[in-house]
Amino acid sequence: MKTKKVFVALVVSVFVAGIAGMCLVQAAEPAYPTKQVELIQTAAPGGGQDAVSRAVAEYVTKKWGHPVVVVNKPGGGTVTGAHYALKEAKPDGYTIFAEAQIPSSMMVAGMLNPPIKLEDRIFIARVVLDPICFAVNADAPWKTFKELSDWRRPTPKN
Numbered sequence: 732m733k734t735k736k737v738f739v740a741l742v743v744s745v746f747v748a749g750i751a752g753m754c755l756v757q758a759a760e761p762a763y764p765t766k767q768v769e770l771i772q773t774a775a776p777g778g779g780q781d782a783v784s785r786a787v788a789e790y791v792t793k794k795w796g797h798p799v800v801v802v803n804k805p806g807g808g809t810v811t812g813a814h815y816a817l818k819e820a821k822p823d824g825y826t827i828f829a830e831a832q833i834p835s836s837m838m839v840a841g842m843l844n845p846p847i848k849l850e851d852r853i854f855i856a857r858v859v860l861d862p863i864c865f866a867v868n869a870d871a872p873w874k875t876f877k878e879l880s881d882w883r884r885p886t887p888k889n
Contacts, residue, residue, distance in 0.1 A: 763824060764797045771820075772829035773812035775805040783859055784829045801829075809838065813847045828852065 770788050774780040781803060788799040804812030813828065820826035830852065838845045865876055873879040 764795055766825065767797060768795075768799045768824075769802045769820075769826045770799055770829055771802050771804055771812050771816040771826060773805055773809040773831060774803065776803050780829065780831055787829070787858055799827075810846050813838075817847055817851045827855075830854070 768791075770784055772780055772784040781801070784801045788801050791799045804815050806812075807814075809831065816826055816828035838847060839849055865879075867873055867879070873882060
């Protein structure tokens with residue numbers, strides 16, 4: 732019985748020492764952020780995505796007390812900005828990607844070997860929920876998305 736009490740006391744002591752050590756390490760690290768944060772978005776200035784990114788940057792700048800600056804990197808079907816934010820920038824939290832449906836779901840679903848994969852990112856917040864719609868000319872032979880998909884299947888891949 733005495734051995735059991737000593738063992739439990741030892742386990743509790745190790746646990747408490749571990750928690751105390753983690754607290755000391757966290758206290759030694761400076762609070763994030765300590766410098767400017769770049770919010771990369773793939774649209775040109777002036778559009779809806781840019782406006783949302785700027786509103787988020789303004790709000791977060793006030794909350795964090797450090798500037799969050801929107802950096803527009805349009806082009807390449809969103810690959811330019813996505814590649815910069817997710818592949819080229821340091822993974823230190825000071826470059827954040829304003830994700831949109833094109834580099835995430837549409838690029839991954841529509842390409843055999845997309846340059847940016849879902850595994851290349853960690854989603855941290857949802858700011859906007861945009862429904863996606865597909866439209867075709869009124870004279871088109873397809874009246875539903877299924878009809879369009881069925882038509883595309885036998886067509887050779889590009």
